[in-house]
Amino acid sequence: MKKYNWLLLLTLAGYLLGISRGYVAVWKDEDPEPMLVTRMPVALLPKKDVEALEKGIRLPDDYTLVQALEDFCS
Numbered sequence: 001m002k003k004y005n006w007l008l009l010l011t012l013a014g015y016l017l018g019i020s021r022g023y024v025a026v027w028k029d030e031d032p033e034p035m036l037v038t039r040m041p042v043a044l045l046p047k048k049d050v051e052a053l054e055k056g057i058r059l060p061d062d063y064t065l066v067q068a069l070e071d072f073c074s
Contacts, residue, residue: 015065017057017072024053024072026065040073
């Protein structure tokens with residue numbers, strides 16, 4: 001049971017990459033408002049990337065967040 005709780009906390013913590021008002025955005029933990037809305041319009045991204053962002057991409061830490069933002073916004 002302890003292992004399950006740890007894995008559950010790991011999946012709930014961190015960042016969520018998604019879409020807000022047509023732009024790539026980042027949410028911290030479970031906050032309802034994005035902590036960052038980038039200047040990258042989702043309309044310029046490939047369809048596969050848009051579909052992933054619509055579902056939400058969970059990122060566990062700052063390092064993976066920075067990598068993902070570089071991928072989507074460069």
